[in-house]
Amino acid sequence: MTSKATLLVCIHQRSSNASCGGRGSEQLLPQLNLALDKAKLKVRIEPIHCFGRCQQGPIVRIAPGGAFFSEVTPESIPQIITELRQAIAAASSQPERS
Numbered sequence: 268m269t270s271k272a273t274l275l276v277c278i279h280q281r282s283s284n285a286s287c288g289g290r291g292s293e294q295l296l297p298q299l300n301l302a303l304d305k306a307k308l309k310v311r312i313e314p315i316h317c318f319g320r321c322q323q324g325p326i327v328r329i330a331p332g333g334a335f336f337s338e339v340t341p342e343s344i345p346q347i348i349t350e351l352r353q354a355i356a357a358a359s360s361q362p363e364r365s
């Protein structure tokens with residue numbers, strides 16, 4: 268399934284633990300890619316630098332305008348894939364804007 272959806276993954280790294288990068292968000296990237304491949308979802312992953320929710324990281328967001336996921340771990344990935352499918356289905360049922 269091809270989609271305009273993007274998965275935004277905060278990889279911001281600080282010396283303290285209060286950052287997504289400090290909590291292992293970069294290690295999530297290959298696992299998210301693998302899960303998207305298995306789900307046959309052509310969704311781009313875009314590493315970004317801070318949503319301002321650093322205490323709850325790692326943070327992942329479905330874009331545009333989708334759900335935020337906090338304290339993401341590998342165990343969170345199936346839920347992200349489920350919500351991503353729902354977001355793609357909802358977007359594909361909307362008429363194109365010109």
Ligand code: FES
Nearest residue numbers: 277287318320321
């Ligand atoms: S470091 Fe990820 S939300 Fe700020």
